Structures are given as structure tokens and as C-alpha cells.
Amino acid sequence: MNDELKGEVTRGARALVVYPQMRGKGDIDPDARLEEARGLALAIGLVVADAVAIPIREPRAGTLFGEGQIQNIATACELGEAELVVVDGALSAIQQRNLEEKLGRKVIDRTGLILEIFGERAATAEGRLQVELAHLDYQAGRLVRSWTHLERQRGGFGFLGGPGETQIEADRRMIRDRMARIRRELEQVRRTRGLHRDRREKAPWPVIALVGYTNAGKSTLFNRLTGADVMAQDLLFATLDPTMRAVRLPGLEKAILSDTVGFISDLPTQLVAAFRATLEEVTAADLILHVRDIANPDTDAQKRQVLDVLDDLGVLGEEGVDDGEGASDPGIPVIEVWNKWDLLGPARSKELREVIAHRESETIVPLSAMTGDGCEHLLEVMGGALTHGAKLYSFVLPAADGQRIAFLHARGEVVTEEPAGEGPEGPQLRMQVRLSERELGRFGAL
Template identity: 45%
Template structure:
């Protein structure tokens, strides 16, 4: 009796465009990881360098013809752009290529929709997707707009359809905002209670797949979901952690960041990210084995600034030392050449969240922060 074989993942052609500035991912490695996380199988790729972007097709008719041939040869079912596309460009490309076309924002939203597990996470992702969909309504009904409503009447059914769709989206967005606001108030109440208790509040942040959830599990002895993929977990989890006899901290694991994280997601996840804004200390997890680690640190800091958390003290946790062939010298670390004043200006630890190497030192340092604050009437935690 033959076994049923699983269906192959849909194929996807990856497209990157150099617009005159150095592309942060010229090998499209991260786009490939995003595609795999969305359940797609990268089957081909196209690279284009353009000084001026085509307002209708983004990459121009010549490259579109080349791209279409790649779609046919690889039998791909969609095309993924590592760059943002306008609604008109997306519609025109789909018409020319005959397959679905996603830009980076749409791809990240799709991954978030697949990974959301909690009720709050699903609400947040749905809100972000609706906000993104609202921007896609522009000229979405052009074929109907050309139809006139009758003699002496301006406009037509196309305009009416756009307004109906826009109103429907706005109504759904308002409903989700009210529901999320209630959850935000609950989180705020919990945070105030922890603040009154004077407990050290630690938030784990970092680029996606840097090992945040693995570190959280190791510190808290939790059993949260961990996988070697982008955005493996989306839901914020908070646990009380034993640091030393009589010394405890409250640690929160948050959603990972990524280059060009859609603003709609940042806004939708505001209640979740407030755990970071209200923290006393940030454990900024960095994949030390990743050659793009400095750029990833900058991207995380950019999002932290966007949500109002840039001034919260950070501790750099250089993770995945178990994957290194040789130690990374200090001169190749973040801040060594950026005027941060040397190693002592940014506290850092080398660890392996997977094997546990170096974690005792991190716990001891956090316990020291708690000990130094116990004499204060209003506990403050100074790094």
C-alpha cells in the first residue's frame, strides 16, 4: 500500500532591485528565509540595478519579460519582491506575469498571520493586514471607474465600490482597535503592579531568529516554542525568574524585529511592544555567528527608537557562540569603531542559549543590579 506523499510547497521567484544605494541583502538570503517561513519554495531569483524605477512596473518591461520567462521555466506560483511595490505596480506586474506578486511587507504580514497563536496576536495581525489592505484600494477598481452613472451624473459604480470597501475596512479596523485597547489596559494594569513591587523588569529584544526565545526558555526554564526560522514566535510571554537567593526579575520575550518591519505591524503590536518600553533593562540578543550582525543591531535599534525605547539601558547578549569556528575579536564587535568608548560603554556577554554557556554570568550580573537597587526607596537599576 503506497503512502500519500505531501504536496510540494508552491514555488516562488525572488526579485531584488538595487536602486542606487547598496542593497543590504544582495544575495537575497533573508528574502529566501522569509519565503521558506511563509511555506514557499524559492525556485529562481532575479537581480536588477536601476537608477530610475519604472512607475508602472517597477523594474521595466525588459526585466518583466525576463522575469516572466523565469516564472514559466520554474513553474512558480508567485513572485516575491524584496522592495516595496505600489498598488498600481503590483496590479500591473500580476497582469503581466500571470501569477501573484507580493512585496516584502505583504510577505511579512503573511508570515505573521500564519504564526499568530493567541487571541491577542491574531487581533494584532488582522489589524495590520486590514491597514495594509486599505492602502491597496487605490485605483483597484479602475475598470469600473470608466463607466459613467448616466446622463448628467458624475462618477459610477467603481467609485461607489471603492467607498464601500473603504468604509467596510474602516469599520473593521475600529472594532479591532477597541478590542485591542481593552487588552492594552489589562497589560498596563499588570505592568503597574510589577512596577509597584519594585521588581527588575527585563525585556528580551533582538533581530528575528537571533535566539531570543531560546534565551528566554534557558533563563526562565520555560518550554516556549523554538524553531530555526524567522518569526517562530509572536506572542509576548512573561515569567518571574530566580537570579540568586532572594533575588528575582520579571523577564518578557517579545516579537523579533527585522529590516523594513512594516509600520502597520509596529502600530498593531503596540500593546505587546509596550512591555519593551516599560522595561528597566533590555537584553539585546545578537546572533554572533551572523556576518550581518552589526546591520541587524542597527535595525533593532531603529525599531526601538520608533517605539520610544531607545534610552532604555541595553545589555548586548552575543548569542550562538557554539556555532563559531573561532572567537570574534572585540575589534569586530558592535561599537568598537563607532565612538562608543570601548567595551565598557556597552555591557556585553558571550553566551550560547542552546548549551547554556555564559548564562550564569548573565544571571549574576542581573542579580547585582537588583542588589544595588534594594537600598533605594524608589528602586532604579543602573548598568
């Protein structure tokens, strides 16, 4: 390995971003993909010297790019004084090593870059475990690398620096053992999450999951609706660990809003698996808010990416994924939130309102989380979705039955509540409550 590659590449390093534009992927806008790749690099503190798309007719097994293209990349690195090359695509271990030798610079691919971001951003113990498992899974076949990052308490820049090769067999054994331990710990996390979900099913409040492409404005909307102050920046993957807060809705005492990790195209398979426990929160939600950056020219492609992931989780029916325009599984209602409306011009705004008017089968709410315009309407729509089909029921309950009385207050709209005399278990209450069919079923199971 070239001695130049042994030094640390740290925050603030200059990077050349290269997008290998494969033949047969004409539906991907190279400009949009380069812009996203720039955002990924900026999210980890790199300085993007330049970003270029390079057409690939036939991928080379050893280097992905042809010799002439590699020379062009080297020249661009020299002109931009880039210390690092970020390839916005998947590289095999051999391709990565060969490119580093030919370019005399560190090379990381899209998967490695996203893992670096996740390693920096994971804040909870569970998040750090998930990130470490993804790191290990990714690096299992790349033992040309250093393993010093395995000793760290959290991820981040695990692939951008390090002293060089270590004892491969010892590394492999250490990796296997560590992955087995992490999987056991994550299985315990999943069981705990399952118990928490069971508890939520029986009592407190409906759960609303915010999902969407990364940087769609989920955290800004989360803060606007709940008055919280979670990290909300114009950065890809500003949120990694799920955050929950209470929100008041019309017709309900309150609900729990959950902010989740943003989705992205070509999300590394290691991360899809490692973050399964986090994403499972979405499958247990009573309502899903799909937040879209409607001002982004690539918004339709981003929507398809999100729906593909939700379909993998079993949240959507098959119809909802083929063209990105179908209905979702009625078991979990979905509201599409068209965010960043304030960034649209008058003509585009008028055009999209006509689109909304013609899509009567879907629930779409235009708003600006930044300015707050449309947020009150969203709260009304959310309340309506959670109480859809609600009917008025009358119950007589022992006054001491705190669990079921609390459930009716939390999950329904209590119209009247008055004493109903003595019963076998003491004083009773007569309650008239408006409940949806789903909540009535849950109440009956208590």
C-alpha cells in the same frame, strides 16, 4: 485579471524571490537581503525556486521594473516553475496589479509577505486583532483584491488566494467599520496592559525584556534561562505574542523574563503601529537584553535596525542611535547578548573578545543559548544590573503589611528579618534589605 491568478496559492507553492536593489542603497548587502527574503518565504511554507537581485536605476511608476527586467523575471519563473513572485520591497497597488498581468502569476511584496507570516503566527486574541488591523490598513488602498479573508478568525494567506474583485464601496465601508471596532478593542487592551504594568511597578518582580532581530535566538535563550518550551525554531518570526516566565537571579528572589517579537529591516509601518501595545512592554521593562546573532555577517546592520525601533519607542537616548554604538538611556539598562558564539571560529572568537575588552562603557555577554555556555554568567550580570548601586537599608514594618514585605523580598536582597516587638498596628518586623535607588523610590510610593 488572468484566470490563472484566481486559484489558491497554498503552503508548498514554488516562489521566485526578487530583491529590487535601488540605487543609493549601497550599504545594504544584496546577498544578506536575499538570504533574509528567502527566510521570510520559508517561514510561510513557500518553496523558494530561486532568488535574484535586480538593480533598479530609475523605478518605473507602473511596474517598478523595466520591460527587459520583467521579461527576465518571467523567464526565471518558467525555469523554476514558480507560481508566485515575491518582491522584497514595497509595491504600490498599481505596480502589483500590472506585474501580475504581465507575469501571469500572483505577486506579493515584502509588506504583504510579513503580514502573511504574522497572520499565521499570532496566537492570542490580541495578536490576532493587531494582525487583522495591519492587514486592513495595508489593503485599504488595494481593492483590486478579494476580501474573503476578513471573515476569518485569524490571518494567514489572506493575500495569496481568493476569487477576485468584490463590491469596492461595500468593501471600503466594511473595512472602515471593522478597523474602528478593532482600534476600540486594542485601546481597551492598552488600558488593561497599563493597569498590569502599574501593578507590576508596585509589587511583584523586575521585568526583563528580550529584544533583538528576528531569528537572533531570543526564544532559545528564553527557554534556556527559564526552562520553558516556547516555540524556538530556525525561522524568521518564530515568536509573535509576548511570553513571560519567572527566572531566578543572584541577589533577587526572582524576575520576570519577557520574550518579544523579533525586529526586522523595513518592518511595515502598519505593523509598527498595530503592534505598539505589544512593544510597549519593552518601555515598561526594568532591564533590556538585546540578543544579537553575532555569527551573522549582517549583525551590525541588524543591531542598527533594533536600536532604531527602540529609539522610536523612546527607550534609548538620542546618542544611542546615530551610529549604533552609543550608550542607552540610563533609565533602562541594556545588556548586549552576543549569541551563537558556538558558531564562530577560533580567530573570529578571539577578535570579538578583543572588541568586548575595548568597549568598557557597554555591558556585553558572549554566549551560546543552544549549548548553554555563558548563560550562568549572563544571570550574574542580569542580577548585578538590577541591583546596581544597591545600598543597605533598615525598615521596621507591621508584620501584617504583606504588600510591602513582599515587595522587599521581590525587589531587594533581604539580609536579615527578625521580630521588632509590638507597634501601634500589632507585631512588627525589622528588616535589613539591600535596594537600588530606583526600587527604594518605588517602595516609598507604596
